[in-house]
Amino acid sequence: MKRVMKELTGGNAILSVLAVVASFIVGGILIAVSSESVQTTIGYVTARPSDFFTALWNSVFGAYDAMFRGAIFNYKATSFVQMIKPITETLAYATPITMAGLGLAVAFRSGLFNIGATGQIIFGAMFAGWVGIFVDLPFYLHFPLAVLAGIIGGGLFGALVGLLKATTGANEVIVTIMLNYIAGMLLSFLLKTPILQAPGSINPVSPPVRDTSKYWFFLGDQFRVHGGLIAMLLAVVFTWWLLNRSTLGFRFRALGHNPSAAKVAGINIGLTYVLVMGISGALSGLAGTSQVLGSEKFLTLGVAASFGFDAITVALLGRSNPWGVLVAGLLFGGLRAGAVTMQANQGVPIDIVLVVQSLIVLFIAAPPLVRAMFRIKESKKEVAK
Template sequence: MNKLIKQIFNPSALVTVLAVLASFIIGGLLIAFANENVQTAAGYLFARPADFFLAVWNSVFGAYDALFRGSIFNYKALDTIGMIKPLTETLSYATPITLAGLGMAVAFRSGLFNIGGTGQIIFGAMGAAWVGFSFDLPAYIHLPLAVFAGVVASALFGGFVGFLKAATGANEVIVTIMMNYIAGLLLFYVLTTPLFQAPGATNPISPEIVESAKYWRFMGDNFRINASFFVMLAMVATVWWLLNRSSVGFQFRALGHNPNAAKVAGINIGFNYILVMAISGALAGLAGTSQVLGAEKFLTPSVAASFGFDAITVALLGRSKPLGVLAAGILFGALRAGAVIMQANQKVPIDIVLIVQSLVVLFIAAPPLVRLMFGLRDPEKKSAKKAVKPESKGVAA
């Protein structure tokens, strides 16, 4: 069982790349099967097979070309803004996914399975939004204060899970899942109260965030990307330092490798459970602040979207390492940004992108399946055989 868990949460880099490749290959097959021209050509496949394979090629190439134009560079656009906007959309989507993914990575590296990213994003967004629309302060005070409120709210929300685990031994997987429901229902409720609901509104939505509390859109109002992108990059560097260079990170990693050995070494297990979950929640809360103070400008019931669950996939795909999480976050941001163009231009169901993301999770969680698909040997079996050979020779002698 422990071997399986290690395989899931620390696959080799090659298997990770091949898992993504396999997901796109299967996604391409699904795109072809769903295409009307391919279905028509399949009716006379044996009479004119070239038509069928050409239709398959056109459908798959057209879909992934639209994905590229919608997420990286739109070479068919008529102006510079249109050409570079897809990349800015990718980075805009990648910002909250990566921030939340960093939070999940901190927990995973510490041996805790935080499934509560959605709830922690919601609490971060609620704290930041309330400060953002309730006060009118100078920007150099208002924005940091709003971000601080969101981070503290989500850190307390996440730290409470760590406290329950430390005090009662509660399973953090079950608790964080339940906390997601609590956060979602609480958000919907507060958006119907005078404290959070916009005056005169009938739907659950907050007042607009005051301008002084919004993240700066450094490329102008034509682009959604904002200064929270730089906050995300700073957090990638900070988490890397925390996990790899700090004494706190050493304790986290020791906790993840063997809690009993860490306890014998004098590490306070209970306190570290609380600290890990608080930091994990704070990073997810930063994702919430990037949404409500940057991309959305309002607090709504859908503020967390699917970022909380995407973050789990991103942390797994990035092997719980900050730079890997950043790369995986950009990939998932590209999938989100390009899915709209795929659907609009090529009539590809947007669910195909969700299937590709789900396949990434499946293959990352099943390294033996990926090795079987690409004909790779299990490195552990190979090393085990090498270790056995000297023993057998000694016995024979």
């Protein structure tokens, strides 16, 4: 497991970029293959090759153009608001993905394979949601208290994994998988009881959080981007400082490089496990607050969506570097925002985007494959390793 982690989180940044490029290339091939016009024109390609190549161009370029208009800038819109709305949707999606990705990056850099971001997001959302719904305070107290509750909720749920590993030697991969299910089932139960369920509702949904606990929508109600974006950027800076400038971060990195050497150096391995997973969970819990106090405004069964699993790819694509995670989070936010427009305008199945995301993971996990595709030789430093 340690060796796999080093392979996934090491390497050059260029390989991450090329992994994305390769994924889009393969995605374009799949788009072309699934296009009815391409399938039709290939039947008489020798007679009229121009029809085939036109259909091929229109299917692939049209799909990625629609994705661009849904994720970055809609140059075909008739109003300025509609033109810039795509980039705000990208930022809205990227906010929780990046926060959770930062949490996983902390764990990965410390040699722990945390795949429990989904459960930690849920716990953060439940803690923040309960405070946001049932506590009555002025904004300057209510909002920070709700956010802090979410951070604590995710942190405690993550620290539990570290505690189990430190005291029993439990494998964090198995534990976090099981805790994801536990968190989801617990949320489902609570949303069907008076503890969290909206009064008079038969659906598993909570009452809306109070206005005094919400992130502010600084661009207006017509956009989904909110103050969680600023919290996300602050989290990037904090994570960079923690991992690269703090004494605690040095201990985390030492644990990730060689636990035995870290123990000999006087680092308390058990306590460090708990701290790593606690901070990792806290960042995912912060992602939960951006959902329940921002985008969603109430608790539902889908509050974590697929952000927890997207965060794994984001952390790997960003090479567990906070700034790389930020870029990867924006990319995945754009993929999610653009997929809807691509499907609506071009009829391209939204599953294509999921295939592209999966291919990114595949190419990141197989650097020799990327080098072979783009004819890149290993550097002397990499060969020495």
